[in-house]
Amino acid sequence: MYPIENSGDLIKNKRRQLLSRAMWVGVGSNVFFLGLTSLLTDISSEMVTATLPLYLLLSLRLAPLQFGLIDGLNQGASVLVRIASGLIADRWRRTKEVATAGYAFSAVCRIGLLLVGRNWLALSGVVLLDRIGKGIRTGPRDAMIAASVPSEKLATAFGVHRAMDTAGAMLGPLLATGLLAFAPGAYDAVFIVSFCFAIVGVAVIALLVESRAPAADVSATDLPPLSSQIIGQLLARPDFRALVLISSALALTTLSDSFIFLTLQRKFSLNLGLFPLLYVGVALIYMVLAIPMGRLADRWGRRYVFLGGYGLLAVIYGLLLLPGLPQTLSLGILLLQGLYYAATDGVLAALASAVLPEQWRTTGLAIMTTGIGLARLLASLGYGALWTYLGSNQALGIFLIGSTITVLLAWIFLNRVERKTDGTGH
Amino acid sequence: MEQVISHQRRQKIFLWIVLGCIVLAVGYTYWAIQRGNATAALIPEEPQGAALPIAGPNELAAIQNEHHLVFINEKEPYIGKVKLVELDSGSPRRAQTDLLCGRVHFAAGNGLCLAYDSSSDFVWVTVFGADFQPRHQFTTQGIISRARVSPDGRYAAYTVFVSGHSYNDANMSTATILVDMATGASLGNLEEFETWKDGQRYQALEFNFWGVTFAQDSNRFYATLRNGDKTYLVQGDVAARTLTVLHENVECPSLSPDGTRIAYKKLLSGMWQLTVLDLATMKETPLAEKESIDDQVEWLDNQRILYQKVDYDPPQWVSVFVLAADGSGKPEVFVPNATSAVVVR
Numbered sequence: 123m124y125p126i127e128n129s130g131d132l133i134k135n136k137r138r139q140l141l142s143r144a145m146w147v148g149v150g151s152n153v154f155f156l157g158l159t160s161l162l163t164d165i166s167s168e169m170v171t172a173t174l175p176l177y178l179l180l181s182l183r184l185a186p187l188q189f190g191l192i193d194g195l196n197q198g199a200s201v202l203v204r205i206a207s208g209l210i211a212d213r214w215r216r217t218k219e220v221a222t223a224g225y226a227f228s229a230v231c232r233i234g235l236l237l238v239g240r241n242w243l244a245l246s247g248v249v250l251l252d253r254i255g256k257g258i259r260t261g262p263r264d265a266m267i268a269a270s271v272p273s274e275k276l277a278t279a280f281g282v283h284r285a286m287d288t289a290g291a292m293l294g295p296l297l298a299t300g301l302l303a304f305a306p307g308a309y310d311a312v313f314i315v316s317f318c319f320a321i322v323g324v325a326v327i328a329l330l331v332e333s334r335a336p337a338a339d340v341s342a343t344d345l346p347p348l349s350s351q352i353i354g355q356l357l358a359r360p361d362f363r364a365l366v367l368i369s370s371a372l373a374l375t376t377l378s379d380s381f382i383f384l385t386l387q388r389k390f391s392l393n394l395g396l397f398p399l400l401y402v403g404v405a406l407i408y409m410v411l412a413i414p415m416g417r418l419a420d421r422w423g424r425r426y427v428f429l430g431g432y433g434l435l436a437v438i439y440g441l442l443l444l445p446g447l448p449q450t451l452s453l454g455i456l457l458l459q460g461l462y463y464a465a466t467d468g469v470l471a472a473l474a475s476a477v478l479p480e481q482w483r484t485t486g487l488a489i490m491t492t493g494i495g496l497a498r499l500l501a502s503l504g505y506g507a508l509w510t511y512l513g514s515n516q517a518l519g520i521f522l523i524g525s526t527i528t529v530l531l532a533w534i535f536l537n538r539v540e541r542k543t544d545g546t547g548h
Numbered sequence: 549m550e551q552v553i554s555h556q557r558r559q560k561i562f563l564w565i566v567l568g569c570i571v572l573a574v575g576y577t578y579w580a581i582q583r584g585n586a587t588a589a590l591i592p593e594e595p596q597g598a599a600l601p602i603a604g605p606n607e608l609a610a611i612q613n614e615h616h617l618v619f620i621n622e623k624e625p626y627i628g629k630v631k632l633v634e635l636d637s638g639s640p641r642r643a644q645t646d647l648l649c650g651r652v653h654f655a656a657g658n659g660l661c662l663a664y665d666s667s668s669d670f671v672w673v674t675v676f677g678a679d680f681q682p683r684h685q686f687t688t689q690g691i692i693s694r695a696r697v698s699p700d701g702r703y704a705a706y707t708v709f710v711s712g713h714s715y716n717d718a719n720m721s722t723a724t725i726l727v728d729m730a731t732g733a734s735l736g737n738l739e740e741f742e743t744w745k746d747g748q749r750y751q752a753l754e755f756n757f758w759g760v761t762f763a764q765d766s767n768r769f770y771a772t773l774r775n776g777d778k779t780y781l782v783q784g785d786v787a788a789r790t791l792t793v794l795h796e797n798v799e800c801p802s803l804s805p806d807g808t809r810i811a812y813k814k815l816l817s818g819m820w821q822l823t824v825l826d827l828a829t830m831k832e833t834p835l836a837e838k839e840s841i842d843d844q845v846e847w848l849d850n851q852r853i854l855y856q857k858v859d860y861d862p863p864q865w866v867s868v869f870v871l872a873a874d875g876s877g878k879p880e881v882f883v884p885n886a887t888s889a890v891v892v893r
Contacts, residue, residue, distance in 0.1 A: 304581050311580035318569035329562040 149279040152270035155331045156263060157286030162323030163225055164287055167252060168294025169316040170235060203257040204495075208488030209352065217262040217269075217484055218333040224259025225327055228252045229320035235313045261488035266331070268475035268483055276475050277424050280468030281416020288409040292402060356486050361477040366493050368532040369470055372432050373497035375525035377439070379404065381505055382459065385442050385514060390449045400456060407460020415464040416472070424473045425536045431465025432529045434458050439522040443515060583851070583876075591617070591633055591640060591883055603643035605679060608632065611641050612678060618654045618890040619883055622866055630661070630680065633883070635891070645680040650692040652888050656701030658729045662692040662708070671708055675732045684732025690723065694759050694800065694844050695888075697729065698766035703786060704729055705738075705760035705769070715758070715799060715842065724757040724771065726786065738771060738791065741784065745793040752776075759800035759844050760784075763807055770794075770801045770810060781810065781825070795830060800844035802853070804873070805893070811835075811845045811853050811873060822855065824873050833875045846889050847873070854882055854889045 211220040231252040238248060264280070271279040298312050305311055357363050377385075383400045386392065392400075419427040438458050441451065471487065478486035508517035614634045621631040621644065630647040634640035649661040650671075657678040664671055670687040677683050690708030697704045704727040712720025726735035738757035743750045756774045763769060769784045773793065781798035782791040799820065801812045808827055813820035819840035824833045835853075845855040852870050859867035859881060868889040870882035883889065 301577060305577065305583075308577075308580035308583075311577050314576045315573045318573040322566055322569050325562050325565040329558040329565075 149271050149275055149282050152332055153267055153279045153282055154286075155326055156267055156270070157283045159225060159323045159327040159331070160263070160283060160287040161290035161293075162319050162326065163228065164290030165294040165297060166232065166316045166319035166323065167228065167256075168291045169298040169312055169319070170232070170252075170294075171249065172295035172298050203254050204261055204488040204492050205353070205485065207258040208261040208485035211262040211265070211484040212352075212482050217265050218327070218331065220484075221259045221262035221266060222324060222328045224255050224257070224262070225320070225324045227255035227258060229317060229324050231255065232313050232317035232320055235316075236310055260491060261484045263327075264471050264475070264487050265484040266333070268471070269480065273476055274420055276472035277416040277419035277427075277469050278413065279416070280471045280475075281413040281419075281464070284416075284464075284468040285409050285412035288405050288412065292405045292409065295402070352482060352485060353489060356478070356482055356489060359477070362474070362486060364535060365470075365474055365477060366490050368535060369474075369490055370493035370497040371528050372525070372532060373494040374501050375521055375528050376435065376498060376501055377505060377521060378498065378502055379459075381502070381509075382438065382442070382455075385518065386452055386455060388514065389442060389447070390452050392449075392452065403453075403456040404460045404463070407457055408463040411461055411464035412468060415461075416468055419465075419469045419472065424469050424476075427465050428469045428473060429529055429533055429536065431462045431469070432525065432532070434462040434465065436522060436525045436529060438462070439518055439525060443518050443522060591635070594642065600642060600644045602646050603632075607641075607643045608645070608678070608680065611643050612892070614641075616892050617883065618652065618659075618892055619868060619886040620649055620652055620888040621885070622887055623885040628663075631886075647674075647676065647680050649674075649888070651695045651706075652890065653695040653697045653704065654890050654892055655697040655699050658697055658701030658704070660695045660697050660704040660706060660727065660729075662695050662706055664692055673706060673727070675704070675727065675729055686732065688723075688725075693722070694724075696760050696762060696844070698762035698769070699764050699893075700766045701729055702766050703727065703735065703762065705762075705771075707758040707760070718777070720756070721754075722756045722758045724760060726760075735786070736789070738784070741789045741791045743773065743782065743791040743793070745780075750775075750793060757782075761801050761803045761810070761844070763803055764805075770803055772799045772801060772812075779815070781812070794827075795825060798825065801825075802845045802847060804847050804850055806850050809873070811847065813841055813843070822853075822871070824875075835871055835873065835875055836877055837869075837871055837879050846891055848882075848891055854891070856887045856889070859884065 211217045234248040632643045651662045661674040675684040694707040707724045781795040814823040822835040843855040845853045868883040869879040
């Protein structure tokens with residue numbers, strides 16, 4: 123049945139396979155370095171956000187409606203630049219350069235933090251600029267991850283990346299806290315150290331990550347036109363359109379972490395000092411589960427894992443609505459939320475990368491994340507309004523019903539598209 | 549081949565960048581730690597609203613377990629009454645006492661309070677304990693100036709103007725008295741001590757002493773001596789009852805917690821410049837306070853000092869300011885509407 127192979131080659135191949143599996147769960151060094159860039163950059167940015175008392179300002183002093191607006195703006199801030207950066211990256215085949223520029227942009231913002239001093243408004247402005255840098259780099263970076271691995275390992279690769287990314291997000295605040303313990307009040311030192319991490323992050327992507335996409339030695343005449351038609355063409359693809367619609371619809375009924383934690387805090391009258399720990403708890407679970415869930419998605423089918431994740435979110439809403447729950451259950455909710463992230467975030471990127479043509483992958487990913495970003499903005503605004511005018515339980519009830527219906531519809535829809543386009547099942 | 553070379557070069561550049569970043573990050577952090585707490589967080593502002601009630605013994609004890617500041621509240625409705633606030637805390641505890649003082653100092657559970665009684669024109673000198681209740685009390689006459697308790701709480705020293713009312717006044721006369729905190733008894737006026745200068749007995753009729761600061765062993769102390777139009781830093785010994793002249797033009801010395809430096813006011817063309825004197829090298833460092841300061845400063849830690857001056861915001865109010873002790877930075881309000889700050893270690 124099998125052609126007789128040279129046994130030496132066989133052993134060599136097997137060994138290489140084992141070696142690469144041992145390292146980075148078989149996704150290759152490029153994904154690892156991209157993850158490292160995100161890890162370093164997230165250490166950098168979270169050192170700053172954890173230090174600035176913006177969190178107090180936002181989550182504790184404002185009315186839910188105002189909070190929703192700012193929360194939504196924060197989430198939607200980078201949306202505008204996403205598609206532009208995607209188009210540029212794809213048109214000139216410059217994913218790596220655009221991603222590097224995005225990382226460098228955020229690194230420069232750290233210096234901005236030093237310059238603006240203690241003016242909160244200016245600080246918020248710099249944080250916003252930092253988010254724009256994030257908007258520039260996210261699409262190209264995800265496209266590079268997708269280009270670095272074979273199709274059947276997409277979700278694992280994204281899992282590796284998200285795990286490292288989340289590890290950075292957790293290390294950042296720890297580092298900042300430790301630094302401030304040794305040098306009380308030395309916010310400038312926090313910004314400088316944060317800047318150093320950002321620069322090393324930029325150096326990793328610029329110098330160690332290889333650009334897998336064919337370079338731009340294609341002559342200018344061969345390049346496809348840069349126009350909004352591309353967006354239309356991509357959205358005309360039924361499998362991609364379905365994914366954009368579904369992910370946006372799901373985002374429309376997604377509560378931001380901050381709202382879930384606020385609800386949790388009120389329900390269980392948690393100590394406000396524990397608030398940052400909630401973020402850490404969820405991030406920890408997300409980090410641990412990102413790779414296993416990615417592998418599970420690659421093996422079982424990404425859409426099952428993805429929709430399962432959103433199902434968990436509905437379960438969380440349900441739990442938050444139940445009266446008389448023991449306080450220990452708040453831990454269970456954190457666990458579910460971490461699991462929800464692990465099952466959805468990277469897996470969705472993998473789902474989209476698989477259906478997008480490689481040439482327009484960055485733009486496609488940007489379109490999808492833009493849809494999600496806008497939907498989240500609406501969700502935050504809507505939830506804030508519902509909470510303010512109807513009360514927290516009513517708002518949660520509406521979101522529970524909404525998310526349950528969306529998950530069920532998405533299930534039917536995804537399966538139908540999957541059958542129609544005769545995908546490989548994943 | 550080009551690819552290989554460029555790959556190796558890229559790795560080399562990467563290593564250099566990492567190295568540079570590590571050096572910058574570690575170096576800057578090290579410097580920030582060394583710089584100490586020059587830009588450190590000040591005491592967070594007191595929440596608005598009704599004033600605190602007078603604290604009970606438990607509240608007092610709770611704060612006294614922590615690193616805290618004792619000062620005189622200059623805010624209604626407790627103007628002139630001693631208050632405590634926790635240090636190094638994002639949401640510090642505060643306790644208001646009922647003790648009325650014009651100048652206060654406190655160490656190791658023993659406090660000294662000077663209070664002017666306008667009805668009798670006396671100054672009440674009160675020795676009090678950790679409960680802020682009077683233990684010993686006696687009266688003297690004059691105008692309240694300085695008070696200091698030794699680090700172990702054994703001795704205290706206070707200064708009043710006997711005639712005149714300012715260190716600017718050429719005809720003023722001061723009395724600086726040592727107090728045994730256990731009994732409340734006087735250990736004598738510094739004018740009764742033997743004074744030495746350049747290895748010889750130094751005597752004059754119009755010696756004036758003020759501004760005692762104690763070393764960690766509580767026996768050694770420093771103070772200002774004025775003879776004629778000159779002031780000197782003297783080092784004293786409580787047990788031996790001697791004083792030795794060390795340096796010229798030093799007023800109201802305050803010894804740093806590590807015992808290496810003295811912060812003081814130096815008379816320069818009619819204004820008092822806050823200055824730090826290194827006792828090992830006798831090197832003087834002017835501090836970044838441009839206004840004339842008439843206070844005996846208190847060390848917040850080994851890098852920063854506290855002192856009172858008029859705060860123009862709100863206008864004409866006295867506040868406690870904090871300033872780096874190495875000549876850098878600029879003064880910042882540490883506790884608004886407060887005087888006589890004491891760091892309790």
